Amino acid sequence: MAIGQASPHSSSSPEQRRTDGSMWKYIKYLNVFVFCKCLKLLGNIMVLMVLGIVGFTWYAVVPGYYGPLMLVGPAGRAFGSTIVVVVFSMLAIMLSWCYLATVLVDPGRVPPGWHPFPDDAVAARELELMQYADYYIDRRDPRRPRFCKRCSAWKPERSHHCSMSGQCVLKMDHYCIWVVNCVGLLNYKFFLQFLAYTFVASVMAIACLIKPMLTFFQGTVGSR
Numbered sequence: 001m002a003i004g005q006a007s008p009h010s011s012s013s014p015e016q017r018r019t020d021g022s023m024w025k026y027i028k029y030l031n032v033f034v035f036c037k038c039l040k041l042l043g044n045i046m047v048l049m050v051l052g053i054v055g056f057t058w059y060a061v062v063p064g065y066y067g068p069l070m071l072v073g074p075a076g077r078a079f080g081s082t083i084v085v086v087v088f089s090m091l092a093i094m095l096s097w098c099y100l101a102t103v104l105v106d107p108g109r110v111p112p113g114w115h116p117f118p119d120d121a122v123a124a125r126e127l128e129l130m131q132y133a134d135y136y137i138d139r140r141d142p143r144r145p146r147f148c149k150r151c152s153a154w155k156p157e158r159s160h161h162c163s164m165s166g167q168c169v170l171k172m173d174h175y176c177i178w179v180v181n182c183v184g185l186l187n188y189k190f191f192l193q194f195l196a197y198t199f200v201a202s203v204m205a206i207a208c209l210i211k212p213m214l215t216f217f218q219g220t221v222g223s224r
Contacts, residue, residue, distance in 0.1 A: 042177060043180030046177055046178050047178075047179070050178060051096065051099075057201070057205050058092040060205075061208055062088060066081040066085050067085060070082050087204070091204065094193075098191075102183070102187050105187040105190060106187070107162075107169045107181060107182045107183060107185065107187050108171070108185035108186040109167055109168065109170065110154075110155050110156065110159055110168045110169075112153075114153070114154060114156070115145075116154060126145060146159070148161050151168050155168045158170075158171045162175055162182045163175075169182050170184055170185040170186075171185040172184045173191075
């Protein structure tokens with residue numbers, strides 16, 4: 001920059017700079033998820049879709065193929081088919097139960113009035129100090145006091161504000177559209193169990209149905 005040349009910000013008035021600062025503060029804390037409330041409606045459709053896929057897969061494995069084999073054929077094949085029917089039915093039941101538990105169980109909210117300080121007076125003083133521009137907090141320290149400006153409340157470590165539910169969630173992991181719920185402290189176990197049962201049931205369904213599917217498609221192609 002040449003000597004004597006005005007800075008790009010020097011021509012702006014103090015009122016304009018304050019306006020720009022307030023606009024940036026508004027944009028910084030703008031909740032963009034308010035425009036995505038349709039995700040909850042879409043999530044309800046996802047719940048029906050997941051339950052429909054589970055039911056269709058169970059029907060294909062149990063009543064569609066291995067159920068009839070329990071009543072006809074050699075004893076060894078009937079015994080093996082019985083094992084498949086019992087095991088896969090148990091997996092489908094546990095998968096559905098864990099999925100519905102993830103959907104229905106509250107992920108865990110920060111208790112009203114909670115704060116990490118010895119008493120309410122200290123909490124009020126810390127909150128007042130946070131209003132000053134020179135108040136410094138080491139954000140690398142996970143034990144630092146954390147305050148949610150949207151909830152206007154203190155929150156514990158690893159708690160985050162969920163924009164979809166409008167509340168701070170304990171040990172929040174993420175908001176999952178497939179369960180129409182936030183995954184947090186109280187339903188995280190059910191979410192992991194749902195994923196585990198889904199993986200095992202999917203592998204078992206593929207292993208049990210791949211031979212019948214190949215036979216079906218080979219017969220369809222051969223008949224043309």
